[in-house]
Amino acid sequence: xxxxxxxxxxxxxxxxxxxxxxVTSDTIKGAIMELQVRFPGIQERLLDESGAIRxxxxxxxxxxxxxxxxxxxxxxxEGDEISIIPAIAGG
Amino acid sequence: MDKNTGFMKALKCRExxxxxxxxxxxxxxxxxxxxxxxxxxxRIKHSLTRAVIKSRPQSMWRYRELLPVAGEPTVGxxxxxxxxxxxDRLAKRLGIRELWVKNDTVNYPTLSFKDRVVSVALSRAxxxxxxxxxxxxxxxxxxxxxxxxxAAGLKAYVFIPSDLEQGKVVNSLVYGAHVIGIRGHYDEVNxxxxxxxxxxxxxxxxxxxxxxxxxxxxxxGFEILEQLGWTVPQHTVVCMASGSLLTKIHKSYQEFxxxxxxxxxxxxxxxxxxxxxxPISTAQKAGLDFFKPVKPNTIAKxxxxxxxxxxxxxxxxxxxxxxxxxxxxxxxxxxGIKLLAxxxxxxxxxxxxxxxxxxxxxxxxxxxxxxASAVLCITGNGLKTLDAIAGHVGQTREIKPSxxxxxxxxxxxxxxxxx
Numbered sequence: 001x002x003x004x005x006x007x008x009x010x011x012x013x014x015x016x017x018x019x020x021x022x023v024t025s026d027t028i029k030g031a032i033m034e035l036q037v038r039f040p041g042i043q044e045r046l047l048d049e050s051g052a053i054r055x056x057x058x059x060x061x062x063x064x065x066x067x068x069x070x071x072x073x074x075x076x077x078e079g080d081e082i083s084i085i086p087a088i089a090g091g
Numbered sequence: 092m093d094k095n096t097g098f099m100k101a102l103k104c105r106e107x108x109x110x111x112x113x114x115x116x117x118x119x120x121x122x123x124x125x126x127x128x129x130x131x132x133x134r135i136k137h138s139l140t141r142a143v144i145k146s147r148p149q150s151m152w153r154y155r156e157l158l159p160v161a162g163e164p165t166v167g168x169x170x171x172x173x174x175x176x177x178x179d180r181l182a183k184r185l186g187i188r189e190l191w192v193k194n195d196t197v198n199y200p201t202l203s204f205k206d207r208v209v210s211v212a213l214s215r216a217x218x219x220x221x222x223x224x225x226x227x228x229x230x231x232x233x234x235x236x237x238x239x240x241x242a243a244g245l246k247a248y249v250f251i252p253s254d255l256e257q258g259k260v261v262n263s264l265v266y267g268a269h270v271i272g273i274r275g276h277y278d279e280v281n282x283x284x285x286x287x288x289x290x291x292x293x294x295x296x297x298x299x300x301x302x303x304x305x306x307x308x309x310x311x312g313f314e315i316l317e318q319l320g321w322t323v324p325q326h327t328v329v330c331m332a333s334g335s336l337l338t339k340i341h342k343s344y345q346e347f348x349x350x351x352x353x354x355x356x357x358x359x360x361x362x363x364x365x366x367x368x369x370p371i372s373t374a375q376k377a378g379l380d381f382f383k384p385v386k387p388n389t390i391a392k393x394x395x396x397x398x399x400x401x402x403x404x405x406x407x408x409x410x411x412x413x414x415x416x417x418x419x420x421x422x423x424x425x426x427g428i429k430l431l432a433x434x435x436x437x438x439x440x441x442x443x444x445x446x447x448x449x450x451x452x453x454x455x456x457x458x459x460x461x462x463a464s465a466v467l468c469i470t471g472n473g474l475k476t477l478d479a480i481a482g483h484v485g486q487t488r489e490i491k492p493s494x495x496x497x498x499x500x501x502x503x504x505x506x507x508x509x510x
Contacts, residue, residue, distance in 0.1 A: 006286075008285070008286075008289060009289035010118050010119075010123065011120075013120070045120075045121060045122065045123070048122075054123055055106070055124075055381070056106070056118075056122070056125065056400075057123045058282075058398060060282065063279070063282070065384055065398065067383065067384050068384065068386075083282070083286075085282055085285045085286070086117075086118040086123045086285065087123070087398065
C-alpha cells in the first residue's frame with residue numbers, strides 16, 4: 001500500500017533530487033527505516049541518537065503534525081502524504 | 092572592512108556547529124538546526140564604541156557592526172531608535188517601582204518592530220542579488236516587507252492567513268505587493284512557504300534569509316541599553332510568537348557586555364504569550380525544556396504560532412537568566428491594551444496587551460519584585476488590530492450642536508459618576 005513522502009530541499013542530495021518518494025510501511029517509524037534502506041544516511045538526519053525525531057524537524061501526515069497524532073507510531077493508510085519540514089521563524 | 096562579508100565570518104548551525112558560507116540558506120543540511128551569523132568580535136571591538144555609536148544618526152543602523160550586512164544598509168536606513176518611555180503612571184497601576192516602555196508602535200515606516208528585521212533582510216537580499224522578496228506572516232511582517240520592498244523597488248510576495256485583521260490586509264495591499272491569503276492558520280502558511288521557498292529563487296525573509304532577518308531584532312535591545320544610559324535593565328518582558336525576539340533581546344545584552352559597551356550585570360528576561368496560543372509559557376511553567384505544539388485560538392493573531400521555531404531557545408534563555416513566563420486570556424489582553432493607553436497614551440496592538448497583562452501577573456506573583464525596574468517591549472500599533480478591541484472601549488455619545496444638550500449630557504454623566 002503506497003504512501004507518498006515529500007522530501008525537503010536539504011535532504012534531496014540523498015534522494016538524488018527526487019521530491020516525492022513512495023513507501024509501503026504502516027507507521028512513520030517504519031517509513032523512516034524504509035527510507036534509510038533506500039537512501040542510506042537519511043535516518044540520522046531525521047532522528048537523534050536516542051531515536052527521537054530531531055528537535056527542528058517537523059513531520060506531517062496529510063498536513064497534520066505527528067505530535068498531534070501518535071508521533072512515530074502514527075499509523076499510515078493508503079494514499080497518505082507525509083511531509084518533512086524544517087521549523088521556520090516567526091512573522 | 093572586508094568588502095564581501097563586512098564583520099560577518101560565516102553561518103553556523105546552532106545545534107552541531109557546522110559552518111556554511113554567507114548565502115541565502117537557513118537550515119543545517121545535517122540536522123535541520125537553525126543557522127546563525129558568526130561575527131568577528133575582535134574587529135568589532137575596535138570599531139564600535141559608545142562614542143562612535145553616539146556620533147551616528149538616530150536609527151537602528153548606529154549599531155551596524157552587529158547587524159549582518161556586508162556594506163552600508165540600502166533598505167530601511169531610518170528604521171528604529173524608537174522612544175523608551177518612562178511609564179510612571181503604568182508603574183503605579185502595576186505596583187512596581189520603575190517601569191519603561193520600549194515603544195515600537197511608532198517604528199518607521201510600518202509601526203511595528205518588524206521594520207527592524209525587514210530592513211536587515213532586504214538590505215542583505217540586495218547584496219546577495221535578489222530582486223524578489225517574500226514572507227510568511229501573521230500581518231506585521233507582511234506590512235513591513237510590502238512597504239520596504241516598494242521603497243527599495245523590489246518585487247514582493249506576502250503570504251498571510253486569510254482571516255487576518257482588515258487593517259493588516261489593507262496595510263499590505265496598498266504598497267502594491269502580491270498578497271496571498273491562505274485558508275489556514277500561520278503554521279500552515281509557514282509550512283507552505285517552506286515548500287515554496289525550496290522551489291522559487293526568492294529571498295524569503297523568514298525562511299532562507301532567516302539568519303540575517305532574525306538578527307535585526309537585536310537593535311531593539313541595543314537601543315534599550317543605550318537609552319537607559321548604558322545599563323542593563325533588571326527585568327525585560329517580551330512577547331513570544333516564535334520566541335525569536337526574546338532570544339535576540341538576550342543576545343543584544345550579551346553582545347554589549349562582551350564588547351564592554353555596558354558593564355557585566357545580571358538580568359532576567361521574561362516571556363509573554365496569549366493563553367489561546369501558549370506552547371512556550373506552558374512548557375516554562377511546567378519546568379520543561381521542550382514544548383508541545385498547539386492549535387492557536389486567540390485574538391492576539393500576531394502571536395498565534397502553534398509551532399514556535401525558536402521556542403526551545405526561548406525556554407533556554409528564560410532558564411539561564413532566571414526569567415519566568417506567563418500567559419493571559421483574550422479579556423486580559425484587551426484590559427492590557429486599555430491600561431497602557433489610559434496610563435501612558437500608547438495604543439498597542441493585541442501583542443502589546445499580552446505583554447502588559449503578563450507583566451501585571453508577574454509583578455503580582457513576585458517574579459518581578461515590586462522594588463525592581465523593568466522594561467516592557469511593545470512591538471506593534473493598535474490601529475492595525477481595531478477589530479480586536481472595537482466594542483470594548485465604550486461608545487461615543489451623540490448630541491445635536493447645542494450647548495443645552497451638551498450641558499444636559501454632562502450633568503447626567505456627573506450624576507452617574509457620583510452615584
